[in-house]
Amino acid sequence: MASVSPPPGTSDILPCDSPAWRWVESVAAEVFLLYGYGEIRTPVLEFTELFQRGIGGETDIVRKEMYTFTDKGGRSLTLRPEGTAGVMRALAGEAASGNGARVFYLGPMFRGERPAAGRRRQFHQIGVEDVGSDSPAADAESIAMLVRFLDTLGIAGYRILVNTRGSSADAASVSEILKERLKPLADSLCADCQSRLDRNPWRVLDCKNTLCQAVVDALPDITESFSEDSRSRFDEVKRCLDAFGVDYEVSPRLVRGLDYYAHTVFEVVHSGLGAQDALAGGGRYEVPVPGVKRPVAGVGFALGMERLLMVLESLSVELPSLDPPKVYLAALGSDALLANLKMAEALRAAGVGVVASLDARSLKSQMRTANRIGAEFAVIRGGDELTRGVVACRTMSDSSQVELPESDLLEFVAGRNG
RNA sequence: GUGGUUGUAGCUCAGUUGGUUAGAGCGCCUGGUUGUGGCCCAGGAGGUCGGGGGUUCGAAUCCCCUCAUCCACCCCA
Numbered sequence: 001m002a003s004v005s006p007p008p009g010t011s012d013i014l015p016c017d018s019p020a021w022r023w024v025e026s027v028a029a030e031v032f033l034l035y036g037y038g039e040i041r042t043p044v045l046e047f048t049e050l051f052q053r054g055i056g057g058e059t060d061i062v063r064k065e066m067y068t069f070t071d072k073g074g075r076s077l078t079l080r081p082e083g084t085a086g087v088m089r090a091l092a093g094e095a096a097s098g099n100g101a102r103v104f105y106l107g108p109m110f111r112g113e114r115p116a117a118g119r120r121r122q123f124h125q126i127g128v129e130d131v132g133s134d135s136p137a138a139d140a141e142s143i144a145m146l147v148r149f150l151d152t153l154g155i156a157g158y159r160i161l162v163n164t165r166g167s168s169a170d171a172a173s174v175s176e177i178l179k180e181r182l183k184p185l186a187d188s189l190c191a192d193c194q195s196r197l198d199r200n201p202w203r204v205l206d207c208k209n210t211l212c213q214a215v216v217d218a219l220p221d222i223t224e225s226f227s228e229d230s231r232s233r234f235d236e237v238k239r240c241l242d243a244f245g246v247d248y249e250v251s252p253r254l255v256r257g258l259d260y261y262a263h264t265v266f267e268v269v270h271s272g273l274g275a276q277d278a279l280a281g282g283g284r285y286e287v288p289v290p291g292v293k294r295p296v297a298g299v300g301f302a303l304g305m306e307r308l309l310m311v312l313e314s315l316s317v318e319l320p321s322l323d324p325p326k327v328y329l330a331a332l333g334s335d336a337l338l339a340n341l342k343m344a345e346a347l348r349a350a351g352v353g354v355v356a357s358l359d360a361r362s363l364k365s366q367m368r369t370a371n372r373i374g375a376e377f378a379v380i381r382g383g384d385e386l387t388r389g390v391v392a393c394r395t396m397s398d399s400s401q402v403e404l405p406e407s408d409l410l411e412f413v414a415g416r417n418g
Numbered sequence: 419g420u421g422g423u424u425g426u427a428g429c430u431c432a433g434u435u436g437g438u439u440a441g442a443g444c445g446c447c448u449g450g451u452u453g454u455g456g457c458c459c460a461g462g463a464g465g466u467c468g469g470g471g472g473u474u475c476g477a478a479u480c481c482c483c484u485c486a487u488c489c490a491c492c493c494c495a
Contacts, residue, residue: 005486060493064419082495109495114419116489125495192492208492257494267495278495304495332453363453371455382453396455 009113009121020309020319024153025106028126031149032104035141037128040103042086044110048076053288054085056259058199065111079110083127084260088287088296091131095296100132106305117274118307126308127282129300136233139264139284140240142299146268146280147246153308154317158270158279161251162241164234165202166226168262168286174225175201185215202255216253223252230263237264260285264299270307272314279307324374325353327413330366332382340381343391343406350410371396377413 006012013021029039048068055062067079080086083105094101106126113119128145130138143160150158166174178201186194190209197204205216223231241248248266256265265283273279282301289296312319329344331337337360344356355373357366363380370378380392391409394401404412 008486065493111494113493114491115487116491119494123495127495275490276494281495302495307495330454362448364449364451364455365447367453367455369455378455380454384453392454394454399455401454 007121009115011120011122015322019322020312021305023320024305024308024312025126027152028104028106028149031152032128032145034148035102035145037102037104037130037145040087040090040105041107042080042083042090042105044080044108045077046080046086046089047290048078049290050085050089051078051081053290054088054260055082059257059259061111061257065113067110067112081111082109082258083107083125083302084129084285084300085287085289087127087129088131088298089289089292091129092289092292092296095131095298096292096294098132100130102128102130104128116276118276118304118310120306124305125302126305127300127302129298131296131298133299134297136236136264137240139237139299140244140246142282142301143241143248143266144244144246146282146301146303147244149303150268150279153312154315155270155308155311156315157272158268158311160246160248160266160268161254162238162248162264162266163251163254164223164226164230164237164263165255165261165265165283166223166230166263167233170226170230171262174222177225178202178204178222181219182215188212188215203257205255206253213253221252233263256281256283258285260287260295262286266301268303270311272311273307276307279303279311323353324376325355326375327352327354327377327379328366328370328373328375329354329356330363330370330378330380331357331360332363332380333360333386336360336381336383336386339386340379343379343409347410347413350414352410352414379409379413 048066051066052062057063061081066081068076069078071077087103087105088095091101091103104127107124108122109125110122112121115121128142130142143162147160165171179197182189182197182201182204186197189197189204189212190207193204193207193209193212196207204212205222207213207216223234238248238250251267254265254267256267261283263284266281267278268280269277270279271277280301280303282299284297284299286295286297309319327347329340331340337357340356344354347354355375357369363382367378376396378394378396380394385391385403389406390403391406392401392403393409393412402412
């Protein structure tokens with residue numbers, strides 16, 4: 001049993017599941033194209049330094065969740081734990097050129113966490129990045145696009161949480177202010193938060209511990225400490241969201257766990273998910289890329305495929321399934337089987353899906369197979385048909401059966417509802 | 419990393435206070451039709467009871483270890 005299981009936190013996507021994946025991915029590509037986004041594919045493997053610098057050395061992801069190894073050239077490589085850093089590396093040139101870029105990506109990400117509902121070690125994200133525009137409207141448009149995507153999929157019941165972290169310049173000073181305000185109250189904070197206090201005081205804000213929340217709630221509004229520019233920028237983002245018709249909630253507690261965020265941060269949560277209720281998350285960022293002078297700035301979000309599919313399932317949204325082959329070819333005797341192989345190729349060349357029996361078992365078992373795989377037609381050929389150059393074509397749904405020349409079969413099966 | 423849950427046939431699961439040869443449903447195969455699916459009937463194949471160790475006359479059942487699973491903490495998608 002254990003030998004047939006993949007490593008912990010990974011799983012197989014089987015043929016019965018992949019049509020739903022393809023559907024979600026194709027809807028994503030269609031919706032994002034409406035906003036001028038093209039697909040980018042970056043390596044799953046990057047230099048470790050990219051993530052250490054990009055995501056931030058004090059984040060949980062970098063501190064304890066990365067799959068890192070040394071390759072034969074002595075380089076430290078890491079399986080990407082998120083998509084933005086790699087995309088920023090790839091787009092650093094575009095950003096520097098001043099032209100900007102709008103891209104989306106999809107693929108596996110890796111984090112060494114303990115698996116739970118909606119959390120895997122290999123999971124899949126769909127993400128988008130708008131690099132090169134620093135307009136507040138870009139932040140809002142990103143959220144609007146996410147909303148359109150979710151709505152197109154038929155997802156209902158989600159909430160959009162929005163907040164600001166202030167400019168990156170604000171971050172340091174506000175961080176100090178938070179420290180000052182929290183230090184005297186450290187005794188009332190949970191153990192995790194006490195250690196976070198020095199390392200990353202922001203994270204205290206979104207601690208789920210009720211004691212910590214009480215402490216945080218009693219604190220003065222932190223946005224008051226932001227610069228005037230940062231505050232008016234956030235006001236502008238909200239005005240744009242209104243213009244886009246996006247229904248959002250401002251959530252002062254939302255800070256997110258990656259260091260590269262500045263200004264707008266947002267999250268989409270859904271109750272159909274369990275303890276991990278974040279369906280998507282993102283915001284405006286400034287990502288330091290090794291070898292590049294200035295951080296690459298942009299706005300974007302990432303969304304969890306597995307969680308998306310969980311929500312779709314919880315909402316009973318109808319998902320596509322694998323299309324069965326149209327025709328099943330049954331053979332009696334080795335000569336008929338050979339003739340079927342040739343006929344199968346002719347039908348496929350004409351675009352008709354065919355499964356041909358590859359060994360001449362009893363007709364009964366071949367018919368059972370035709371039924372099980374959901375073929376629309378079962379075509380039967382035995383020695384008798386073979387000598388007369390005909391086949392018996394059975395329409396499975398109504399059990400009607402006709403005998404017709406082999407040359408007429410394509411027209412017969414293709415003629416019915418194309 | 420911490421805590422709990424579960425692990426028996428391909429799948430979903432029964433299995434009594436430890437007691438002969440470990441069961442069911444679904445699926446699969448064969449037959450009931452000289453060459454005809456679904457429904458029905460009969461038969462059949464398929465199991466190191468996750469793995470290792472221990473207790474015992476005897477372990478799927480009790481104990482320890484280990485691996486895996488799911489869930490929660492944590493973190494985030």
